[in-house]
Amino acid sequence: MVKGRMLQGARAMAEMVALCRPKVISAYPITPQTLIVEELSQIVADGDLEAEFINVEGEHSAASVCLGACAAGARVFTCSSSQGILLMSEVIFNISGMRLPVVMICVNRSVSAPLNIWNDQQDSMILRDSGWIQLYAENNQETCDLLLQAYRIAEDHRVMLPVMVCADGYVLPHAYEIVDLPDQEKADAFLPFYEPIYKLDVENPSTMGAYADPEKYMETRYMIQETLKKSIPIVEEVARDFSNTFARPSYGLFENYHVDDSSTVVVALGSMAGTIKDAIDELRTEGEKVGLLRMICYRPFPKEALYEALRNAVNIVVIEKDISLGASGAVATDMRAIFQGRDASPRISGFVIGLGGRDVTIDDIKLAIKKAQQQFEDADFIGLKEELELEGIDA
Amino acid sequence: MKITLGTVTHPGGSRVNKTGSWRTAGKPHFLHQRCIACDLCALSCPEGCIFGTGQKTYYANEDYCKGCGICANVCPVEDIEMVSEEDEHG
Numbered sequence: 001m002v003k004g005r006m007l008q009g010a011r012a013m014a015e016m017v018a019l020c021r022p023k024v025i026s027a028y029p030i031t032p033q034t035l036i037v038e039e040l041s042q043i044v045a046d047g048d049l050e051a052e053f054i055n056v057e058g059e060h061s062a063a064s065v066c067l068g069a070c071a072a073g074a075r076v077f078t079c080s081s082s083q084g085i086l087l088m089s090e091v092i093f094n095i096s097g098m099r100l101p102v103v104m105i106c107v108n109r110s111v112s113a114p115l116n117i118w119n120d121q122q123d124s125m126i127l128r129d130s131g132w133i134q135l136y137a138e139n140n141q142e143t144c145d146l147l148l149q150a151y152r153i154a155e156d157h158r159v160m161l162p163v164m165v166c167a168d169g170y171v172l173p174h175a176y177e178i179v180d181l182p183d184q185e186k187a188d189a190f191l192p193f194y195e196p197i198y199k200l201d202v203e204n205p206s207t208m209g210a211y212a213d214p215e216k217y218m219e220t221r222y223m224i225q226e227t228l229k230k231s232i233p234i235v236e237e238v239a240r241d242f243s244n245t246f247a248r249p250s251y252g253l254f255e256n257y258h259v260d261d262s263s264t265v266v267v268a269l270g271s272m273a274g275t276i277k278d279a280i281d282e283l284r285t286e287g288e289k290v291g292l293l294r295m296i297c298y299r300p301f302p303k304e305a306l307y308e309a310l311r312n313a314v315n316i317v318v319i320e321k322d323i324s325l326g327a328s329g330a331v332a333t334d335m336r337a338i339f340q341g342r343d344a345s346p347r348i349s350g351f352v353i354g355l356g357g358r359d360v361t362i363d364d365i366k367l368a369i370k371k372a373q374q375q376f377e378d379a380d381f382i383g384l385k386e387e388l389e390l391e392g393i394d395a
Numbered sequence: 396m397k398i399t400l401g402t403v404t405h406p407g408g409s410r411v412n413k414t415g416s417w418r419t420a421g422k423p424h425f426l427h428q429r430c431i432a433c434d435l436c437a438l439s440c441p442e443g444c445i446f447g448t449g450q451k452t453y454y455a456n457e458d459y460c461k462g463c464g465i466c467a468n469v470c471p472v473e474d475i476e477m478v479s480e481e482d483e484h485g
C-alpha cells in the first residue's frame with residue numbers, strides 16, 4: 001500500500017513547513033506561490049502552529065522581517081516567486097552575508113517583461129551567486145523532504161547559511177500527488193531546536209552585517225565561499241540521515257538515473273526530470289545508452305562529485321529553463337567549467353527549454369539529445385514556434 | 396583581528412574603522428577662548444567624536460571627524476571655526 005495522503009502540493013509544502021516549527025513566517029502573495037502561504041496563514045490562524053504570521057506590504061519587507069526575526073534567534077520561513085524574488089534580492093544577499101539560516105521556497109516562475117505567470121527557473125537562477133544553498137526538487141514529496149533537510153543544513157553550525165528550496169511553479173504546488181509527511185515527533189527528532197551562534201539580545205547588544213571596509217570585506221566573501229565548499233558533504237550527510245530515518249531515498253547532491261552505463265547524459269533540474277526520464281526510458285528500450293543526472297544541489301556546485309559521475313560520458317546534454325541572456329544557460333556554463341584542465345573532456349551542449357511555461361514534451365527532449373549527439377550546441381532554444389514572425393530577427 | 400560569522404560586532408566595534416580620511420572640506424578648530432561648556436557641539440556631532448570635560452577643553456577626534464561643520468554652526472559663542480586640512484591649528 002502506498003503511504004501518505006493525496007494532497008495538493010501547496011498544502012503538503014505548508015504542512016511540512018509547519019512540521020519544521022518556524023517561529024516567524026512572513027510573505028507577500030504572488031502567483032504561483034500564493035497557495036502555500038495561504039495554507040500556512042490558515043494553519044497559524046487555526047492555532048495548529050505556534051508562530052507569528054506577519055503580513056507585509058511587499059517581498060522586500062517579507063524577507064526583511066525574516067532577516068530580523070532570524071537575527072533575533074527565531075527559525076523563520078518565507079516564500080516567493082519571480083518579481084517577488086527580484087524584489088527580495090537585496091535582502092537575500094544581506095541574509096547570506098549575515099550568515100542567517102533562513103529557509104525559503106522559491107516557487108519558480110518566469111521574470112517580466114512581458115508579464116508571464118508560468119514556470120521556468122530564471123528567478124532562482126539569478127540568485128545563484130547570492131551565497132544561498134539552492135536545492136531543486138522534482139516533485140512534491142521531494143520538495144517536502146528537502147524542506148526538512150534545508151533547516152538541518154542551514155542551521156548546522158558548520159554552515160550557518162540560508163537555503164532556498166526551488167519548486168517549479170504550477171507543476172508542483174498546484175498538482176495533487178500522494179505525499180508522505182512525517183509525524184511531529186519524527187520531524188522534531190530529525191530537526192532539533194535552532195541554536196543560534198549569535199543573536200540580537202538587549203542584554204548583550206550587537207550589530208550584525210556591520211560595515212567592512214576594503215581591508216575586511218573580501219574575507220567575508222572568502223568565508224562564505226569556503227563554507228559553501230565545506231557544505232557539500234554536509235548536504236550529503238543530511239540526505240543520508242534522512243533516507244535512513246524515513247526509509248525513503250533522498251539523493252543528496254544529485255540523482256543518478258542510468259548515468260553509469262550511458263555515453264550520453266542529460267543534465268537537468270526540477271520537475272521536467274519526469275518527462276526526461278520517460279524520454280530516456282523510451283530511448284533505452286531502443287538500445288540507446290542515455291541517462292539523466294538530475295541536479296538537486298546547484299549551490300554549492302558539487303564540482304568533484306559531478307566530474308566523477310560524468311567523466312566517462314561522451315555527450316553531456318544540459319537542458320535548462322533559464323538563460324544568461326547574451327551568453328549561455330547558467331547550468332551549461334557551470335558544467336563546462338568542471339572539465340577545464342581535467343582528463344575527461346566530454347562535449348557539453350546546452351539547450352534552453354520551457355521558458356514562461358512553454359510545454360516540455362518527450363519529443364523536445366529527444367530532439368535535444370539527438371542534436372547534441374550530432375554536433376555541439378550552445379544555448380539552443382528548443383520548442384520555438386516557427387509560425388510566429390519575430391520583428392528584428394526574421395528578415 | 397577576528398572576523399566573526401556575519402560580521403557580528405559589539406558596541407564600539409566600529410572604532411577600528413578610522414573614517415576620518417573621508418573628510419574633504421576642512422575640519423573644526425576649537426579656539427578655547429569663549430567656550431562655556433554647553434556641550435552642544437558634542438551633542439550635535441553626527442560622528443560623536445567631540446569630547447570635553449569643562450570649559451575650553453573640547454576637541455574633535457580627527458580619526459572620525461567628517462568635517463561637516465555642524466559643531467562650528469551650533470556653538471553659541473562662536474568658539475569653533477572650520478579651517479582647511481593643512482591648517483596647523485587643527
Ligand code: SF4
Nearest residue numbers: 440460461463464466
Ligand atoms: S565637523 Fe562635523 S564631524 Fe567634525 S567634529 Fe564637527 S560636527 Fe563632528
Ligand code: SF4
Nearest residue numbers: 430431433434436470
Ligand atoms: S558648543 Fe561651543 S561653547 Fe558649547 S561646549 Fe562646544 S565649544 Fe564650548
